[in-house]
Amino acid sequence: MVMPKVLNKRTDTIPAGAVYVGRPSKWGNPITIRELKVLFPNDTPLELQEKAVGWYKEYLVEDTRMHDTSLTKQAQEELKGKDLVCWCSPLPCHADVLLELANKEE
Incomplete structure (x- = not known):
């Protein structure tokens, strides 16, 4: 199985099934730079x-x-096994937190 990853909306090819997690989605980081x-x-x-x-x-x-x-709980149910898309990657990104949370073994 291919491990899901964080993709950059601006520079990466986004596959079908990937989930956008930046603002204004419910997954967006509420604090701004x-x-x-x-x-x-x-x-x-x-x-x-x-x-x-x-x-x-x-x-x-x-x-x-x-x-x-x-x-x-929604992150674990909705994002497990999916690539996540934001604007930050490859820099540190809140999507890294979501990816880890969604795919951690119980």
Whole structure:
């Protein structure tokens, strides 16, 4: 079986069945790089990207008080085995978090 991967909407060929997970989909990361730049003005773009991914993981996986836990369950049901499409890849991307969550072995 071919492992699912994160694809870049701008540069990759997107196969049938791949799922777009960027904004404004329900999977989009609610925090933006622009917001983080205000909080961390001295960070590099890559550092901001990494912070955004870390925050998304905290939001989705580690602190379910911040959202309806059904979103995590939906990710496991709807995204398992599928390629995910966003704009960030190959840079750190919240889609990496979704890919890991959706395909983890129970």
